[in-house]
Amino acid sequence: MVLGSFPLVIFILISSDKLQGQETTCKYPYKEVGASCYYFSSGKASWDEAYIYCLHKGGYLANLETFNEYIYLRSWLAALYNGRSYWIGGRNINREIQGGDWRWVRMLLGYFQFLVLILVSSYQTEGHETTCRYPYREVGTSCFYFSSDKASWDEAYIHCLHKGGYLANLETFNEYIFLRSWLAALNNGRSYWIGGRNINREIQGGDWRWVKNGTFSKMSYYAFGPGQPSGSKGTPENCLWLYPTYHYQFIDDICTYSVYYICEK
16 A cells, blocks of 8 residues: 555553552543553654654554454544545565565564664663764664775675674664665665675575574565566576665665675674
């Protein structure tokens, strides 16, 4: 579904069970709906922007994890009748599966659920001192170096080792969203190699891993752009970059191409 403009956002501050007659625990501007506390935005944003705004508010994009929660919220919105669309915290993590693999994204420990510490860059919490040393800069909870030179994937891999790091491994969805939003704000039109590599061309769509210090870890989510991955056994495209035309989604391409690269430490 494509909308002419970005939908509004739902933020959640608290989601907790309440006993009948219990005094509300929702603080202004959050509203109690069923057993949860919601903030209904008055401004519009993309999904990625909404995700980060929610982190800044100490919450998360609405996870309607139970049918009860969904029905309560749906009935409340129907009564409100304002004609607005709202982002919530559902995300498809694998477009290779027909119908997708849909997950609720929330800051907890577990598969595709992450503990978020907002520490750095423009997302710093007040009083926090950066732990990244020049030429690395802090974005989200990670330290990145953004190259000013171009290289093949193999060359970039070695350059990052020489800088005491490794080609960026965006192992969590939080890390990817923070970096993607930072690059979108930078708006320099550059593509960047990152540390993703296909290790098996025999498998349709590939077997994509993060490469770090010679070890390979399986990806827990996929953020490929339209028509990606597009490599094949006959036309191998085994390396991963972030492509600005596709809003810094993952693109697989020929590893010998020279583009900019991002190191992580």
